[in-house]
Amino acid sequence: MDHTVVLGTGSCLPDRKLTNADLEKMVDTSDEWITTRTGIRTRRIAGKGEQNYQLASRAAEKALAMAGVEAADIDLLIVATLTPHMMMPSSACFVQAEIGATGAFAFDLNAACSGFLYGLDVADKYITGRPDMKVLLVGSETLSARVNWQDRNTCILFGDGAGAVVLGGERGRGGVLASHLFSDGRLWRLLYMDSPESLNPDLVQESRKGCHLQMTGRDVFKYAVRAMEDAVAGVLAEQKVAVDEIGLMIPHQANIRILNKLMDRLGIPEEKVYINVDKYGNTSAASIPIxxxxxxxxxxxxxxxxxxxxxxxxxxxxxxxxxxx
Ligand SMILES: CC(C)(COP(=O)(O)OP(=O)(O)OC[C@H]1O[C@@H](n2cnc3c(N)ncnc32)[C@H](O)[C@@H]1OP(=O)(O)O)[C@@H](O)C(=O)NCCC(=O)NCCS
Incomplete structure (x- = not known):
């Protein structure tokens, strides 16, 4: 039986670095506060020529080169993002045009910071049904355009970037073994971003705070730790895999304290966890593929x-x- 395997990976980060010292000049904060509460030291900020689809395209080209696959041979192109270049067409269509993936059908997928894992699951379902398919999956974000740079509660956390994988079917390799995905839309108010042109009556009626990212940090923190712990325990139990059999854990990079708690609860040592939140902050759907x-x-x-x-x-x-x- 063919399994969904990664044929190549790539990533692209904007050139501009924004340090905690830079943020000290913008809001009432300190390097010490940010570092101890989040583990973040710098984040990248997109500039000219570094729009969502442009970062995505550069990451995709690197993944294609590693995979030895031509853009024109991609059958399906998915961009996971919550900061698309436009509402329509999708960032995936922009990437398609930019890299010449002329044989693909292309769409965006928004599952916020879980977008890349949701995208992997979708790709896996397509490839399981048609193992000769080649799928290009990109996580790409330009969150700097959607955070409020006067709100110290949120602006210190996020960054821009893109990561990509080329996926295909292969016999004799494990590939994707299992995924456990969840959503709970009842909790949307704890972390959301309204659209600029929204006429959403829910938000217009309660002193609307604009279209920037809004977050109730403490609650998000608690839910994040518990939810990821349960999801990991579930997939390991289903596959009868012990924690010490894991070669490497690659978690979404939101905050070092969330990751420390998760490692503690799962009993997974730090050397088996890939961490780069210090360099890039939270890049949402791009964080895992980067x-x-x-x-x-x-x-x-x-x-x-x-x-x-x-x-x-x-x-x-x-x-x-x-x-x-
Ligand atoms: C955001 C987060 C770092 C805040 O840390 P916290 O320990 O919960 O801090 P609190 O929100 O309780 O705020 C404590 C104090 O620090 C202040 N504070 C908030 N941001 C600050 C900043 N950047 N610099 C200095 N002080 C800050 C608050 O105003 C508050 O002050 P007060 O006590 O005078 O009201 C933390 O809640 C968190 O990481 N949450 C998860 C966020 C996340 O990962 N979201 C994305 C998930 S995908």
């Missing part, structure tokens, strides 16, 4: 290793996935 690409290019992923992913984001959406490299 981390995956870095881990891959550093030679941290070995054939046969069990790789564990988990994520949590607005919606709420969350989930876990187990893959054999």
């Amino acid at each position: 981390a995956l690409d870095e881990a891959n290019r550093q030679g941290l992923l070995h054939r046969g290793d069990k790789i564990l992913f988990c994520s949590f984001g607005g919606g709420f959406t969350w989930g876990s996935m187990l893959m054999q490299w």
Whole structure:
């Protein structure tokens, strides 16, 4: 039987770095506060030529080059994002045009910070049904355009970037073993971003705070830890895999304290967890594929290793996935 495997990875980060010292000049905060509460030291901010689809396209081209697959041979192109270039057409269609993936059908997928894992699951379902398919999945975000740079509660957390994978079917390799995905839309008010042109009566009637990202940080923190712990426990139990059999865990990079709590509760040592939140902050749907690409290019992923992913984001959406490299 064919399984969904990763044929290549790529990522692209904007050139401009915004440090905690820079933020000290913009809002009432300090490097010490940000570092101890979040683990974030710098984040990247998109500039000219670094729009959502442009970052996505550069990441995609690197993944295609590693996979040895031509853009024209891609059958399906998915961009996971909550900050699309436009409302219509999708960022995926812009990427298609930019890289020449002329044979693909293309669409965006919004599951906030869980978008990449949701996208992997969708791709896996297509490839399971048609193993000769080649899927290009990109997570790409330009969150800097949608945070309120006067709100110290949120602006310190987020960054821009893109990561991509080329996926295909292969016999004799484990590939995607299982995924457990969840949503709970009842909790949307704890983390949301209204659309600029929205006439949403819910938000107009209660002193509307604009279209920036809004968050109740403490509640998000608590839910995130519990939800990811449960999702990981569920996928490991289903696959009868013990924590010490995991080669590398690549979690969504939201906050070092969330990750520390998760590692504690799961009993997974820090050296088995890929962490880059200090460099890029929370890049939402891009965070897992950026981390995956870095881990891959550093030679941290070995054939046969069990790789564990988990994520949590607005919606709420969350989930876990187990893959054999
Ligand atoms: C946002 C977060 C870092 C805040 O940390 P916290 O320990 O919960 O802090 P609180 O929100 O309780 O705020 C504590 C104090 O710090 C202040 N504060 C908030 N942001 C600050 C900043 N950047 N610099 C300095 N002080 C800040 C608050 O105003 C508050 O002050 P007060 O006590 O005078 O009211 C934390 O809640 C968190 O990480 N939540 C999860 C966020 C997340 O990952 N979201 C995305 C999920 S995908």
